[in-house]
Amino acid sequence: MTVLTDQYTPEREAIDDGLRAAVARLPYAASRIASYHFGWTDVAGKPADGSSGKALRPLLTLLAARAVADDWRPAVPAAVAVELVHNFSLVHDDIIDQDNLRRHRPTVWKVFGVTEAILVGDALHALAFEVLASSGDARAAAGSGLLATTVRALVEGQLADFYFEKRERVGIAECVAMAEAKTASLIGCATALGALFAGGTDHQVGALRDFGLRLGLAFQHIDDLLGIWGDPKITGKAVYSDLRSRKKTLPVTAALGSDLPEAAELAGFFTWVEPLDEAQLRRAAELVEVCGGRRSSMESAESLVTAAVASLDDAGLVPEAAAELGNLAVETVGRKW
Secondary structure, eight states: OOOGGGGOHHHHHHHHHHHHHHHTTSOHHHHHHHHHHTTSBOTTSOBOOOOOOOOHHHHHHHHHHHHHHSOOGGGHHHHHHHHHHHHHHHHHHHHHHTOOEETTEEOHHHHHOHHHHHHHHHHHHHHHHHHHHTTOOTTHHHHHHHHHHHHHHHHHHHHHHHHHTTOSOOOHHHHHHHHIIIIIHHHHHHHHHHHHHTTOOHHHHHHHHHHHHHHHHHHHHHHHHHHHHOOHHHHSSOTTHHHHTTOOOHHHHHHHTSSSTHHHHHHHHTTOSSOOOHHHHHHHHHHHHHTTHHHHHHHHHHHHHHHHHHTTTTSOOOHHHHHHHHHHHHHHHTOOO
């Protein structure tokens, strides 16, 4: 599969080098587990060719820096910090959601245990701030404050997502607010940090944060569609994964809120006590589509990307780099699934 960010070889190499250097600071036991999570090693600690992910968030940090100053290199520590925070959340998410696969391999908690996964996630979180602090950049303090606020929002979104699974009804506005906190906040932080570390003005930092927030929410709409209909060969997760865990995602919530009679049947699957079998999962996916959830998320994602690209206008950015950000946003929503 071609990853959207594969074309940015120098940037991805800089991000990877920074991640490896940061993980190497950890005690051996934690470093070994983190290296497995990033796909650098196998379970036995031997070098592997596993995927470390799309690196979309840190790449957006570097592209935002280039849009401000035509140079992404000063923003590498910020990009690494963003990716460390993202991966701390992934390691913990897999425990919360009881997911067995991540990037086509068993998840950290399945291989090493829940306690180890929690501690390694905590270590990645701490490393993010250590990377910023040790960068020597005068903007590190402001960047740390922005990242800390974002982690707080991320936790708030994760809690809301967890509580939604226990509720019979969730409004679409609540679901959007949850997605903004859980996903969009970190992508908005990524682009804002890139602008900040490139020496951007307050207006440029704000414009690029708005771009990231809108793109992040669009990304969540698409990710939620992938959680139902995504090809496991592409997503690395089982088909219908979000329906199996009865997650009230954006397309599901939109479908449940429709006035169609099929919405009641769909709601029944979310109050079913026993695990859903394959036939029930297929039917639930059909009902989400019949009730307009699939269409709603696609249309919302497209509208959000249009607004994201428009937020870059009149920010005094480097035209070619701003256009590149816009293209990446469009490709993200149009990615094959």
